[in-house]
Amino acid sequence: MKRRVWTVFPACLILAVLMIPMSAATFMYDKILGVVEMAITAIVVTAVFILALRFRNYIREVAQSAMNDCYSPSHKGLEAMKTPVAVCGTHGELIAYNAQFRKLFLDDYEGVNVHISPFIAELSPEDAVKRGSFDAEYGGKRFTVFGRETEHGMLFEFIDDTYYKNIADQYNDTKTSVALIVFDNIEDFSSDAEQEAAAAHLAAENLLYRWATKRNILLRRFGENRYIAIFEEAVLRQEMEQKFDLLDEIRAITYNGRPATLSIGVGHECTTLTDSASQARKALDMALGRGGDQVAVLTGSDYVFYGGVAKGVEKTSKVRVRAVSQEIAEAIEQAERVLITGHRYSDLDCIGAAAGMYALVTKKYNKDCHIVADINRTMASDMIARLSENRRDMFISPxxxxxxxxxxxxxxxxxxxxxxxxxADRVYKNCGNVIIIDHHRKMVNFIDNASVFLHEPSASSTCELVTEVVQYLADDVLSHTEAEALLAGIMLDTKNFVINTGVRTFEAAAFLRKKGADTVTVRNVFANSLENYRDKSLLVSSAQIVNHCAITVADDTTRNSRVVCAQAADDLLSIQDTYASFVISRIDAHTVNISARSFGKINVQLIMEALGGGGHQTMAAVQLKDVSLQEAKEQLVNVLKDVNILK
Structure with missing residues (x-):
């Protein structure tokens, strides 16, 4: 209220000065009116005189208050403080500071219009005060700065803790981590019969040792093509900043057109070396489960991945599948009944693999068995109908x-x-024993309580793995319909034996053909209706190319959207200079799906993981909640513009 009075005081003073001659002039023409006006003028002059006295007292009071704030014993004043202190205005201009601040930051020179930002890590004063405390560096010293707002401005106190922060950095930089290293496919380079292969093997190993020597890493070999490395935190930080370019250097070594690849698992920020080694083992399993040629850094329960751009290395040996098959047989024999399920919106690979396991369980072990699937939400409805013709209870709802x-x-x-x-997620939680058969690259949130985990990311499809299991346990249980279901799953995931196809893929297909699978019948499973063909053509024709990736969006009028979108994603790969394709469609009112395909030059699994999904190197997907089709497209485009993901 006082401030408002002093704001109008100059106007009152001017008015009083003008009223005196005006009153005199009025008295000359009209004495009565002049007397009244003189009386009013006297009152105004008296009021102005009283205000002038009070204004002088107000100025004295403000000055005394400011002196008390700075120098009173209760606040001790800025100069009495033992640490550098500065007060700035709302725009960051320095208002006051003590001698310690002047000596450290102003070099004993009191500049004009000095701003506080260079001394508080280039933060605005408002943001700095909101943080309360923060770190800052200036003149080779490191400070912890405390900011608070006062009646006369924003006050910042600087605590010089350079020594302690340097000690903490030195401790953090010298903390040790453990890494386990394995060559994914070095057996292809270790043939004694081929001198060129042996030379490539030696070159890859020498490169690894040179890398360790250059980075001051303790590297020891503890098995065939397996190594353990111990290094400091500073080394790990540098490698993470450079995205482990060792992977690129190793990949440059080739033999018969095949690059050497390396997988590394790192245990990070553990209290002991034993814990770090245990974490490194988990991280290496994750790196290998995702196809190899990558580094997995495990901190607590969080993974960070680097690399993973090479195709998965095909394992020509079937020893592991044979051993796992025996474990599967024992689990089936001990079970009272068996249920088989897959992923939501099941496809031919999922249904085909389930049909193969169903035939094995019911015909070899005579166990009560059912396939759990939502037949109203599937992309393999025709195959389910064919399998159910003679077994009405084969498929049951969740x-x-x-x-x-x-x-x-x-x-x-x-x-x-x-x-x-x-x-059937509720069924999974209620069953006493779980077995997983999958070919997708391992995800961070994979099911970790399975008694048996048959997982080979180099396999073309889950149907290929199931076919091998059936071959080992009972090769006479498949009917021609079940064999065709398995072959259809293989053809779906290999794009008719074009991508991700190895020797074992053709061996499985030959076995299924021997069991009566008709290739013409299987081909008809992929036949399109005229309406679906038209919708697919519209999607392909409306595609947009971003960084050699084709993107198209299906509107809500697209029929059989999941089937049509998957087929459109495959067809988009036939466009020249297109390395990957993405089709965006709406599943329901709250969910948008993105289907991704590639021929392997671009790892679509990494792209989908960046959006929260997953899958395989050549086939992946993601479901986004509560976004529009356009928002989903914008998120995808932003990821595709990150060249590090596309490398």
Whole structure:
């Protein structure tokens, strides 16, 4: 209120000065009116005189208050403080500071219009005060700065803790981490019969040792093509900043057109070397489960991945599948009943693999078995109808399967490893034993309580793995319909034996052909209706190219959108200079799906993981919640503009 009075005081003073001559002039023409006006003028002059006295007292009071704020014993004043202190205005201009601040930051020179920002890590005064405390560096010294707002401005106190922060950095930089290293495919380079292969093997190993020597890393070999490395935090930080370019250097070494690849698992920020080695083992399993040629850094329960751009290395040996098959047989024999499920919106690979396991369980072991699938939400409805012709109870709904689940129930999960994607997630939680068969690269949130985990990311499809299991345990249980279901799954995931196809893929296909699979019948499974063909053509024709990636969006009028979108994604790969394709469609009112395909030059798994999804190097997907089709496209385009993901 006082400030408002002093604002109008000059106007009152001017008015009083002008009223005196005006009153005199009025008296000359009209004495009565002049007397009244003189009386009013006297009152105004008296009021102005009183205000002038009060204004002088107000100025004295403000000055005294400012002196008390700076020098009173209760605040001790800026000069009495033992640390550098400065006060700035709302725009960051320095208002006051003590001698310590002047000596450290102003070099004993009191400049004009000095701003506080260079001394508080280039933060604005408002942001600095909101933080309360923050770190800053100036003149080779390191400070912890405390900011607070006062009546007369924003006050900042600087605590010089350079020594302690340097000690902390030195401690953090010298903390040790453990890494486990393995050559993914060095056996292809280790043939004694080929001098060129042996030379490539030696070059890859020498490069690894030179890398360790250059980085001051303790590297020791502890098995065939396996190594353990111990290094300091500063080294790990540098490698992470350079995205482990060792992977690129190793990949440059080739033999017969095949690059050497390396997988590394790092245990990070552990209290002991033993814990770090244990974490490194988990990280290496994750790197290998994702196809190799990458580094997995495990901190607590969080993974960070680098690399993973090379194609998965095909394992020509079937020893592991044979051993796992025996474990599967024992689990089936001990179970009271068996349920088989896959991922939501099941496809031909999922249904085909489930049909193969169903034939094995019912015909070889005579166990009560059912496939849990939502037949109203599937992309393999025609195949389900064919399989169900003679077995009406072969497929049951997720709700019905709850009555059959229990501790004595064995649950097979095929073509997925994530608890978030399982068709019958409640059944999974209720079953006493779980077996997973999957070919997708390992996800961070994979199911980790399975008694058996048959996982080969180099396999073309889950149907290929199931076919091998059936071959080992009972090669006479498949009917021609079940064999065709398995062959259809293989053809789907290999794009008719074009991508991600190895020797074992053709061996499995030959076995299924021997069991009566008709290739013409299987080809008809992929036949399109005229309406679907038209919708697919519209999607392909409206595609947009971003960084050699084709993107198209299906509107809500697209029929059989999941089937049509998957087919459109495959067809988009036939466009010249297109390395990957993405089709965006709406699943329901709250969910948007992105289907991704590639021929392997671009790892679409990494792109989908950046959006929260996953899959395989050549086939992946993601479901985005509560976004529009355009927002989903913008998120995808932003990821595709990151060249580090596309490398």
């Amino acid at each position: 709700d019905s399967s709850m009555l059959l689940s229990g501790q004595r129930t064995l649950l097979f999960i095929v073509d997925t490893q994530s608890p978030d994607f399982i068709e």
